[in-house]
Amino acid sequence: MxxxxxxxxxxxxxxxxxxxxxxxxxxxxxxxxxxxxxxxxxxxxxxxxxxxxxxxxxxxxxxxxxxxxxxxxxxxPKAISAEPKDAPANTLGIRRVMFAVDDIEDVIARLRPHGAELVGTLEQYEDSYRLCYVRGPEGIIVGLAQQLR
Structure with missing residues (x-):
């Protein structure tokens, strides 16, 4: 199965x-x-x-x-917090959800008015991908990946 x-x-x-x-x-x-x-x-x-x-x-x-x-x-019952909203990416448990996007800079710009902040920096891995993590509402970490090839 x-x-x-x-x-x-x-x-x-x-x-x-x-x-x-x-x-x-x-x-x-x-x-x-x-x-x-x-x-x-x-x-x-x-x-x-x-x-x-x-x-x-x-x-x-x-x-x-x-x-x-x-x-x-x-x-x-009211939700409880197991960790701070600014928990780093190496905290145990589910840390992020990753999305493939067409234009990573456009997505970052559109998310900023909704409270998104870069966790680190936007990086390019050779000619393959541009990647970053953004922290949104509730401390949710979202990974963004733009494939270049």
Missing amino acids: AIQRMDNVLIVVDDLDAAIAFFVELGMELEGRALIEGRWAEQAERVIGLNGVRQEVAMLRIPGGVGGIELAMFHT
């Missing part, structure tokens, strides 16, 4: 609107947004192992692709 696809990555946030705006500016499409409570929350509680769940979720997809980001903002 083989894996069919990676469907999405969950990112828990405090400001859902800011996170949605950031990923939409990056080029993702908002597929849907919903408040999870009542019967749906009871099912979610059994899946995620939490009680008293009330959350708002947003699904974003890569246009024409299958991968996506699920953003969740927990009203109850």
Whole structure:
């Protein structure tokens, strides 16, 4: 039996609107947004192992692709922070999500008004790629890669 696809990555946030705006500016499409409570929350509680769940979720997809980001903002129980929002790239756990882009400088410029800052520098690896990490809302690290060949 083989894996069919990676469907999405969950990112828990405090400001859902800011996170949605950031990923939409990056080029993702908002597929849907919903408040999870009542019967749906009871099912979610059994899946995620939490009680008293009330959350708002947003699904974003890569246009024409299958991968996506699920953003969740927990009203109850309140989200907890396991690490500082400025955690470095070598902190244990999931550190970043990487996207291939057409024009890396344009993407950086469009993300800056949404709070994005370069983590390090924009680098070029020979004639192959231009790469950088940007830190967006909630301290989310997004890798950007522009293929040159």
